Amino acid sequence: MKNLLFTLALTLLPTFASAQIPAPLLPSGQPALMPFVPLAFAPLPPPAVWVGGNPGFALASFAPPPVPMGMPTFLIIGFALAPPVPLAPPLVFPAFGVGMLTNLAPIVIPAGPSGPGPGPVVPFPIPPTFGPIPLLSVHTLVFTPGGLMLTGALGLTI
Numbered sequence: 001m002k003n004l005l006f007t008l009a010l011t012l013l014p015t016f017a018s019a020q021i022p023a024p025l026l027p028s029g030q031p032a033l034m035p036f037v038p039l040a041f042a043p044l045p046p047p048a049v050w051v052g053g054n055p056g057f058a059l060a061s062f063a064p065p066p067v068p069m070g071m072p073t074f075l076i077i078g079f080a081l082a083p084p085v086p087l088a089p090p091l092v093f094p095a096f097g098v099g100m101l102t103n104l105a106p107i108v109i110p111a112g113p114s115g116p117g118p119g120p121v122v123p124f125p126i127p128p129t130f131g132p133i134p135l136l137s138v139h140t141l142v143f144t145p146g147g148l149m150l151t152g153a154l155g156l157t158i
Helices: 002-012 046-052
Strands: 039-041 058-060 072-079 085-087 099-101 107-113 136-144 147-150 153-156
Touching: 039 153, 058 107, 099 147
Parallel strands: none
Antiparallel strands: 039 058, 072 107, 072 136, 085 099, 136 147, 136 153
């Protein structure tokens, strides 16, 4: 047991990069909304997530103006696609251009209304992965009467 704890401590010491928060994925979302990506909270270094998971990890949608306030938002999470899938109007809101979807969204989570700040924090606990998993991406999807709005994507490296 002592050797396991010592090995785990040595493994974790040099890891300063967060497990869950790399840079935004480009290209992604619609051009006018590409700078806005979902927010992530409570990241841990990759080896810690591989061994023990991250029960405290959470996400929040982020769809500030020019997205109309009060529209329903959803976090869409899935394995990152290369290349992204283009979504053209009228499926997406025409004024913001063609959307670039980076995943096929096997997980869809309601994330509150759009507004000037982030939406409510949505728990997204990560179980132990026992090693690296392929890159995930998260978009905020907004439903409006004129069509869907798609923000830029946040990559999740675990």
